[in-house]
Amino acid sequence: MNDSSVQASTQKLLELLEELAAFTTPGPGVTRLLYTEEWSQAQIFLQEKMAGLGLEVSIDKVGNVYGRLSGRDPQQKVILTGSHIDTVVNGGKYDGAYGIAAAMIALQDLQRNFGQPQRTLEVVSFCEEEGSRFPLAYWGSGHVTERYDGSEAETCIDAEGVTLQAAMTESSFLQGVTDENGARNDIGAFVELHIEQGIILEKTDTQIGVVQGIVGQRRYVVKVSGIANHAGTTPMLMRQDALASAVEMLYVLESAAKTAGEPLVATSGKLEVYPNTPNVIPGEVLFTLDIRHSEEDELERFCEKLLAECNEIAVKRGVTLEVTSVLHTVPAPMDTKLSAMLENICRQQVKTYRMMVSGAGHDAQLFAPRCPTAMIFVPSRAGISHSPEEYTSPEQLVAGLEVLTAMLYELAY
Amino acid sequence: MNDSSVQASTQKLLELLEELAAFTTPGPGVTRLLYTEEWSQAQIFLQEKMAGLGLEVSIDKVGNVYGRLSGRDPQQKVILTGSHIDTVVNGGKYDGAYGIAAAMIALQDLQRNFGQPQRTLEVVSFCEEEGSRFPLAYWGSGHVTERYDGSEAETCIDAEGVTLQAAMTESSFLQGVTDENGARNDIGAFVELHIEQGIILEKTDTQIGVVQGIVGQRRYVVKVSGIANHAGTTPMLMRQDALASAVEMLYVLESAAKTAGEPLVATSGKLEVYPNTPNVIPGEVLFTLDIRHSEEDELERFCEKLLAECNEIAVKRGVTLEVTSVLHTVPAPMDTKLSAMLENICRQQVKTYRMMVSGAGHDAQLFAPRCPTAMIFVPSRAGISHSPEEYTSPEQLVAGLEVLTAMLYELAY
Known part of the structure; x- marks a missing residue:
């Protein structure tokens, strides 16, 4: 022009x-x-x-x-x-x-x-x-x-x-x-x-x-169910803290994503805590996972391994895990x-x-x-x-x- | 009777x-x-x-x-x-x-x-x-x-x-x-x-x-401010993810509390994410800390060390940290x-x-x-x-x- x-x-x-x-x-x-x-x-x-x-x-x-x-x-x-x-x-x-x-x-x-x-x-x-x-x-x-x-x-x-x-x-x-x-x-x-x-x-x-x-994208909603309890009277080793469990899962997520390297990205953008009160150990946490990669094999392998690790964390901590897939694109x-x-x-x-x-x-x-x-x-x-x-x-x-x-x-x- | x-x-x-x-x-x-x-x-x-x-x-x-x-x-x-x-x-x-x-x-x-x-x-x-x-x-x-x-x-x-x-x-x-x-x-x-x-x-x-x-109790509200961004287009190493930062802080909190042993208890009971959308990297997270011990010296030492560690995590990740003390009882x-x-x-x-x-x-x-x-x-x-x-x-x-x-x-x- x-x-x-x-x-x-x-x-x-x-x-x-x-x-x-x-x-x-x-x-x-x-x-x-x-x-x-x-x-x-x-x-x-x-x-x-x-x-x-x-x-x-x-x-x-x-x-x-x-x-x-x-x-x-x-x-x-x-x-x-x-x-x-x-x-x-x-x-x-x-x-x-x-x-x-x-x-x-x-x-x-x-x-x-x-x-x-x-x-x-x-x-x-x-x-x-x-x-x-x-x-x-x-x-x-x-x-x-x-x-x-x-x-x-x-x-x-x-x-x-x-x-x-x-x-x-x-x-x-x-x-x-x-x-x-x-x-x-x-x-x-x-x-x-x-x-x-x-x-x-x-x-x-x-x-x-x-x-x-x-x-390709995978999106999950993860529900962690523990037991809500008094933050003052429950010793650390007697807790089934849903938030502490979710924290360990998300800590693993970020480390794994950094290790995998580009173009993989993994994000937890939404997280909600119940009952969400300063002096109550959280009984339930819902969080999302959004994971993306340009290669289907890499994406699938990453998600499988991550969800298996989340499951191990849940078992170790005595909380239950419910994972719902809400988006799956190749x-x-x-x-x-x-x-x-x-x-x-x-x-x-x-x-x-x-x-x-x-x-x-x-x-x-x-x-x-x-x-x-x-x-x-x-x-x-x-x-x-x-x-x-x-x-x-x-x-x-x-x-x-x-x-x-x-x-x-x-x-x- | x-x-x-x-x-x-x-x-x-x-x-x-x-x-x-x-x-x-x-x-x-x-x-x-x-x-x-x-x-x-x-x-x-x-x-x-x-x-x-x-x-x-x-x-x-x-x-x-x-x-x-x-x-x-x-x-x-x-x-x-x-x-x-x-x-x-x-x-x-x-x-x-x-x-x-x-x-x-x-x-x-x-x-x-x-x-x-x-x-x-x-x-x-x-x-x-x-x-x-x-x-x-x-x-x-x-x-x-x-x-x-x-x-x-x-x-x-x-x-x-x-x-x-x-x-x-x-x-x-x-x-x-x-x-x-x-x-x-x-x-x-x-x-x-x-x-x-x-x-x-x-x-x-x-x-x-x-x-x-x-x-004695210490209660804090911690605000972590990063930068909200697209979960798909922002590489892992270009993020200032407020939730990932909070997760690392809370992971440290729980480990330190377990190491300190009874009667110390440390809890994050409330956590809120903004904008709280699955495909957006969180720009801001607010969470509470509730820390208790029967000995004032131990309580004070634990809180000081923890907050210093949170600060190091914030500096390392390029996010800002604002800690407000909302309860302080001996x-x-x-x-x-x-x-x-x-x-x-x-x-x-x-x-x-x-x-x-x-x-x-x-x-x-x-x-x-x-x-x-x-x-x-x-x-x-x-x-x-x-x-x-x-x-x-x-x-x-x-x-x-x-x-x-x-x-x-x-x-x-």
Whole structure:
């Protein structure tokens, strides 16, 4: 792109991100939960915007919005690009929204500069990825890729007790949508542009991350049951202290994770103590484990060994252990050919880049087993995401847009 | 006592405990928080009951209720016995209430059998000991012994935001109480009968615990501040994980406590994590430390060393540590002469007994520095207390009553 068209694209991109950020519940940052009114307004806005760009708009049964730029060869499968419109509570302006906004501008630029593509290009705004309102994630891309068939909506309940089904039925955006099926078998490639949400690109002063793979995840809820007792009158050796037991387990977790080394990460992010009173020995502790690795074998071996060690600790201390698996995803390698194309583009555009693993989950991981899939990262300031502090500079945002645009050109023209 | 009078006393004691247990908010066990309506009703009930026994009743400015049996020699200081009427939330029938009920029956029996005592005997129902409603404890005995002067009531606030002062002003029981001063300098000895709230007497099949001393306590709130971050995208070695840091501190705490050995106990009973989300590295953790020992030097040395180690852990991990001391009591040795008298009584009554340290705090520790003080324990089933499951058998309750009655006879007749 020349300087004036870069300026114009930067302007359009920043404007679009600000416009999207305005669809939020009041409070710090952006909060746009699935099927809420602000979510509906955001999807309506995008629908109108896509139509304004001359794209053919469609909405599927869960509220994914597509904008289609038909190619000359209708026999060839679609090149899909985009990301998710939902956010976490008090999230940032870029997570998800950037991938949609940049995709729309890329399609607009491509159409203006090169006319109709050979292969059909589509931009998608997935209805949901974060799992912030309902205890399930990838509701949008999961429908497209047949992870979900919709039956989950009857039993899945948000914090207010509303079922996912009721939320869909009541959503103003889904009124009148007649699409019966969300699944698609006509996708030839998926490309997602996203902020890194980590600190690696910033620390290494790199413009572009070419994602080689998305980690697999295991998430567990661990319940340790001991005996609540008086903190003053119960000798140390007569205790079945649920918190002291959990502490030993978490101490082992961290040591083992450090020993295993990168790219393994292991985190306990949530821990609750009962009765949670200063002078009562805890009788019960619930904590979560979140463990990730890009290699399935390594991930499985680590989790098995850790849970066996937790069990030994429980037996030794006379407490009981209950482990519930709440999330199990396998690593999703990106397509090596597409990744090599992205590397080439970065070299041609004289951009610094690095091959990297994504420690966060993304819609792209749902597509990876079904079609060639690629992911492009841009830096996140201080690695901060899921926060009103989330920030990527205009120059960094445009660098990602340029790589995406070139990639879509190569795939579709 | 002969069999029929033992039976009569047992009956009266059990009845009185049941009557007191009825003054509670609905829910499991007994909940009778300071200055609530059920608390007022319980104190009114005791006031009337004491008057019915021919005792001269008085109420001091914080709502401690006294029943006085005047002695022949008004020059001699008062022999005081009793315990506290308040409970924890969902507590038991015996904690506190037993010491009041048994004292009333002891005075009734002594008066009936031996007439007017030489020295004045008084039973007291302290308004508060547990610290369950307001974040301060010993509000009753603390006034009598001048730990408190009442100025604390303006700034001390309960969970609903009510100040202690407002709770006092609104209490129906304190309407019309004109006493201006709670402090007393006319107490010659204090004797408290209480359930053990621990498992030692039951484990050793012993009827009576003669308390040699009450442990000193240190209670701290520790705040660990790290940096909240994405659990997937932040490598293990780039984390400032507040929970992992707290875990290492608590792991050290337990090891050090086990190494120190009895009677030291160290507990973390309360721990809270922020933001407490499975996929976010914790940015902040608050936890409590409760550390007790019967020797001040040992207690002080242990706490100093532990806090220094916590500080080293914080520095090593790049997190900040804020330690607030919220309770600091020194060990309270009981009067050796009074304890020897209790031992003698147990031998005379052919009861099994053991000298022991109280790991729990009691009103007696406020009196110990001011006048000869003694404490008698009876067993708690399975060591359970502060629970609806709290239980001591009628035989065990009466054994304690018999020892208390004999002790008061020796002191006052």
